[in-house]
Amino acid sequence: MIITVNGTEHRIEPSIAEKSLALWLREDLMLTGTKIGCDIGVCGSCTVLVDGKALRSCKLKLKDVATKNVITIEGMSAADGTLHPIQQAFMDCGAIQCGFCTPGMVLSTYALLLENPAPTRAQARSAIKGNICRCTGYQQIIDAIMQAAQQMREG
Amino acid sequence: MKYTSDGVKAFRNDAVAKVTGTAKYTDDYTMPGMLHAAPVYAPIASAKINGIDSAEAIQMPGVLAVFTAKDIPGNVVFGQIIKDYPTLALDRVRSTGDVLALVVANTREQAIAAIPSVKLNLEEIPALFDPELAMQPESPLLHPDHGSNVCNYHCVRTGDIEQGERDSDIIIEQEFKTSRAEHAYLEPESALCYLRPDGVMEVLGSMQHPFSTRRFVASTLGFQLKDVEVRTVPMGGGFGGKDDTAALVCARAALCAYLLKKPVKLTYNREWSMRESYKRHPYTLQYRMGLKKSGKIQFVKVRMVADGGAYCSVTPWVTWRSTVQCCGCYEVPNVHCDVYGVYTNNVFSGAFRGFGSPQVNFSIEQLVEIAAAKLGISESEFRRINMVHQDSVTITGQKLDTHTVSLKQAMDTVLNEVDYEAKLPLCSFGNKDADEWYGIGYAISYRGMSLGAEGTDFNSAIVNIQPDGSVLLETGIHENGQGSESAMILILAEELGIPQELIRYRFPSTSNIPDGGTTVASRGTILGGGATVKAAELVKQRICEGVETALGIKGCTYSKALVFNAEGKQVADYFSAIQMCYRKQIYPYAFGVFQAPRVSWDEHTGHGNAYFTWVYGCQAVELKVNPKTGQITLLNMLAAHDMGKAVNPAMLAGQFYGGMTMGAGYGLYEDTPLQDGNPQISNYHNYRVLRSTDLPEMTAYFIQNPDPNSPSKAKGIGEPTLELMAPAIANALYRATGVRFNSLPLAKGVQDYIKGQQQ
Numbered sequence: 001m002i003i004t005v006n007g008t009e010h011r012i013e014p015s016i017a018e019k020s021l022a023l024w025l026r027e028d029l030m031l032t033g034t035k036i037g038c039d040i041g042v043c044g045s046c047t048v049l050v051d052g053k054a055l056r057s058c059k060l061k062l063k064d065v066a067t068k069n070v071i072t073i074e075g076m077s078a079a080d081g082t083l084h085p086i087q088q089a090f091m092d093c094g095a096i097q098c099g100f101c102t103p104g105m106v107l108s109t110y111a112l113l114l115e116n117p118a119p120t121r122a123q124a125r126s127a128i129k130g131n132i133c134r135c136t137g138y139q140q141i142i143d144a145i146m147q148a149a150q151q152m153r154e155g
Numbered sequence: 156m157k158y159t160s161d162g163v164k165a166f167r168n169d170a171v172a173k174v175t176g177t178a179k180y181t182d183d184y185t186m187p188g189m190l191h192a193a194p195v196y197a198p199i200a201s202a203k204i205n206g207i208d209s210a211e212a213i214q215m216p217g218v219l220a221v222f223t224a225k226d227i228p229g230n231v232v233f234g235q236i237i238k239d240y241p242t243l244a245l246d247r248v249r250s251t252g253d254v255l256a257l258v259v260a261n262t263r264e265q266a267i268a269a270i271p272s273v274k275l276n277l278e279e280i281p282a283l284f285d286p287e288l289a290m291q292p293e294s295p296l297l298h299p300d301h302g303s304n305v306c307n308y309h310c311v312r313t314g315d316i317e318q319g320e321r322d323s324d325i326i327i328e329q330e331f332k333t334s335r336a337e338h339a340y341l342e343p344e345s346a347l348c349y350l351r352p353d354g355v356m357e358v359l360g361s362m363q364h365p366f367s368t369r370r371f372v373a374s375t376l377g378f379q380l381k382d383v384e385v386r387t388v389p390m391g392g393g394f395g396g397k398d399d400t401a402a403l404v405c406a407r408a409a410l411c412a413y414l415l416k417k418p419v420k421l422t423y424n425r426e427w428s429m430r431e432s433y434k435r436h437p438y439t440l441q442y443r444m445g446l447k448k449s450g451k452i453q454f455v456k457v458r459m460v461a462d463g464g465a466y467c468s469v470t471p472w473v474t475w476r477s478t479v480q481c482c483g484c485y486e487v488p489n490v491h492c493d494v495y496g497v498y499t500n501n502v503f504s505g506a507f508r509g510f511g512s513p514q515v516n517f518s519i520e521q522l523v524e525i526a527a528a529k530l531g532i533s534e535s536e537f538r539r540i541n542m543v544h545q546d547s548v549t550i551t552g553q554k555l556d557t558h559t560v561s562l563k564q565a566m567d568t569v570l571n572e573v574d575y576e577a578k579l580p581l582c583s584f585g586n587k588d589a590d591e592w593y594g595i596g597y598a599i600s601y602r603g604m605s606l607g608a609e610g611t612d613f614n615s616a617i618v619n620i621q622p623d624g625s626v627l628l629e630t631g632i633h634e635n636g637q638g639s640e641s642a643m644i645l646i647l648a649e650e651l652g653i654p655q656e657l658i659r660y661r662f663p664s665t666s667n668i669p670d671g672g673t674t675v676a677s678r679g680t681i682l683g684g685g686a687t688v689k690a691a692e693l694v695k696q697r698i699c700e701g702v703e704t705a706l707g708i709k710g711c712t713y714s715k716a717l718v719f720n721a722e723g724k725q726v727a728d729y730f731s732a733i734q735m736c737y738r739k740q741i742y743p744y745a746f747g748v749f750q751a752p753r754v755s756w757d758e759h760t761g762h763g764n765a766y767f768t769w770v771y772g773c774q775a776v777e778l779k780v781n782p783k784t785g786q787i788t789l790l791n792m793l794a795a796h797d798m799g800k801a802v803n804p805a806m807l808a809g810q811f812y813g814g815m816t817m818g819a820g821y822g823l824y825e826d827t828p829l830q831d832g833n834p835q836i837s838n839y840h841n842y843r844v845l846r847s848t849d850l851p852e853m854t855a856y857f858i859q860n861p862d863p864n865s866p867s868k869a870k871g872i873g874e875p876t877l878e879l880m881a882p883a884i885a886n887a888l889y890r891a892t893g894v895r896f897n898s899l900p901l902a903k904g905v906q907d908y909i910k911g912q913q914q
């Protein structure tokens with residue numbers, strides 16, 4: 001069983017096929033940018049991209065993502081460290097406070113913009129419905145989504 | 156000034172790390188040979204502990220040890236005010252949040268698996284869940300050493316209450332009840348501790364008060380303060396909630412690490428966090444208010460009972476703020492106020508953003524509207540008649556003459572912007588024919604800044620300029636996620652006239668800088684910023700000294716990164732001045748201290764200059780209610796606050812939006828029901844915090860009257876933004892439904908009302 005994470009292929013031993021994707025990312029791959037806020041699939045802080053869809057990694061087992069392509073927050077910026085426009089927009093718009101929800105928010109945003117490059121504010125608001133943020137009141141996160149969408153459209 | 160995001164770029168020193176996932180929170184760290192601990196909770200709220208049998212647990216796979224209070228080398232109990240809070244319960248259970256034992260194993264899963272194998276021999280003793288009952292003299296005592304279940308008492312006696320009664324044309328009475336809200340910070344508690352080869356217990360933890368944590372750890376281990384080093388790492392939210400419990404989590408991990416001589420991590424899951432961590436105090440508030448027909452308040456008599464739960468925590472300080480602010484932001488000549496913090500066997504209560512003001516504001520901001528309606532004058536007119544203004548004297552005898560009293564300015568701003576008067580006629584008041592009910596409401600407040608007479612209030616900053624001109628800055632204020640480090644950097648950059656990129660906030664540790672007190676009470680910017688300004692003033696003197704020595708002149712001054720001689724001619728720029736300092740062996744280094752101006756308090760009369768300065772604010776909300784389902788939809792939320800000076804506008808707006816959101820959640824949904832003292836919430840599925848789709852667009856107005864009491868001119872804003880939305884929503888719900896809801900959470904009251912109507 002092979003899982004691709006941020007472009008790198010990982011061979012999975014059957015013995016750990018039942019392990020949670022979130023824990024595997026954090027403990028085995030040391031990709032600790034994926035956060036665990038609830039561990040029952042309701043807060044969105046563990047969101048990763050699986051074949052372009054935003055999914056909650058705490059609810060997935062490794063066997064669920066066999067042969068799939070996983071992108072985590074660590075895979076968002078370019079190899080040379082250049083930030084993705086979504087990341088830049090989160091910084092510019094003041095969308096980050098404690099930062100614990102940020103990785104999940106960035107990936108939910110990415111999934112939205114892959115599907116809908118020109119969302120309305122209301123669509124942006126809906127897209128992060130599954131991601132709890134206790135700090136920001138979401139408004140500046142929505143600002144960031146709108147700014148990122150525009151920048152990505154303009155290339 | 157209306158905040159708009161156009162063209163504003165937020166500044167945060169930690170943003171890149173957080174947005175790329177490289178920021179390391181406590182649970183993201185591992186160490187070679189690291190073990191994992193898990194807590195064993197009391198299944199009932201009140202019991203005598205006859206014994207704990209770990210023989211079976213110790214046989215479980217991977218388990219290395221089970222520790223109980225008997226293994227604690229130092230003090231079993233600690234506390235910030237009263238030392239009644241056990242690291243591990245020794246002989247008695249007082250709440251279902253009590254931890255009786257710690258299981259340590261090779262993996263977290265193994266530790267958790269062994270929890271049920273720890274056998275607890277408990278003898279149940281009658282519990283007290285009702286604070287009124289607990290206050291009765293014949294009730295059994297939770298803490299016999301304390302001598303009473305009344306943890307603390309505060310009062311205000313101003314004027315002559317009987318005269319007030321006689322002078323009143325109308326008297327109103329109303330009781331209010333508030334809820335037990337959970338902080339629900341996104342990152343649960345976590346600690347990683349290890350004993351360094353030099354004998355120092357090093358602590359990494361998700362907590363908001365490193366110095367308090369250091370005291371808890373040192374007390375538990377029997378160590379001196381110098382032998383514990385608490386290093387702060389990014390924290391996933393606190394809101395006042397990562398103080399006592401978070402410190403104990405660190406103390407427990409440290410205990411295991413000390414006993415086993417291995418690194419030990421203790422990371423909470425959400426269920427443990429919600430079960431054990433303290434909540435916002437639920438209050439019962441009984442008000443009696445006398446009024447003249449003219450609209451003037453003649454007296455306020457109020458009794459408040461706060462359920463403090465099983466342990467003291469900061470209940471005396473929280474209830475003290477409620478005492479000082481018991482009449483809201485109004486002038487009242489005669490006041491009789493009694494406030495009790497009470498021990499019960501419920502999950503305990505402690506600090507939570509707002510700190511004793513949200514409960515009072517929820518009540519008083521409805522009470523003034525009830526009063527106005529009784530008198531037949533508008534609620535806004537009534538507020539204008541009674542609100543504090545420049546040079547007013549507060550109910551505790553403090554003259555408001557050291558800063559700009561901008562309450563009316565805040566209220567007028569919001570009412571104009573939301574077009575309040577024009578929208579009032581649209582309100583439904585429970586109109587039977589309407590498909591949806593519309594309502595608008597607002598609330599106003601003042602808030603004493605920082606700790607006031609609650610505690611010692613001083614802070615320090617170290618500015619250490621390197622030979623290349625770059626700067627290391629450090630203060631005794633802790634970054635809770637709100638961006639205080641960034642605010643300090645901006646303040647220093649402005650003071651020195653250098654680009655912020657030249658400044659790095661140094662990785663903080665309790666061994667680097669003196670204890671700066673807790674980063675609560677919105678005191679980060681005012682105290683830390685104050686110390687930063689003081690340190691900047693000193694370092695400028697050092698720089699001038701360096702230039703004077705190098706050039707053999709006298710009387711230099713520093714302004715905007717340039718040094719001028721006595722005649723006002725430029726003699727050095729910043730970088731050459733720094734080089735001169737090092738050449739002449741003068742360190743451009745300074746230690747600055749800011750002491751908050753003196754405050755005073757008399758416990759017997761409730762009089763004094765309670766706070767050294769105050770902030771003023773107003774928030775409004777528009778909403779609609781579905782008359783069939785009771786569902787509430789927020790349509791618009793606005794806020795205006797006077798924070799003195801907007802240091803970092805985008806982050807400031809974030810404090811506004813975040814505070815309004817948390818305040819709205821507190822008003823509408825947040826509550827922790829208890830079953831025999833045990834929280835019936837375990838995760839976000841049964842504790843409802845607001846999500847993005849629950850919210851409308853929000854608008855923030857910054858009022859900036861520079862505060863002469865603050866060296867940086869700025870004051871705190873984290874808490875004022877939270878304390879108004881609940882009463883604003885209550886007032887709007889009244890105008891939507893025609894019914895006053897006097898208990899939190901409001902959505903439940905509305906649901907119950909609609910159900911009652913339908914029957």
Ligand code: FES
Nearest residue numbers: 039041043044058
């Ligand atoms: S941790 Fe996965 S949804 Fe909360």
Ligand code: FES
Nearest residue numbers: 098101133134135
């Ligand atoms: S920034 Fe703290 S939870 Fe979103």
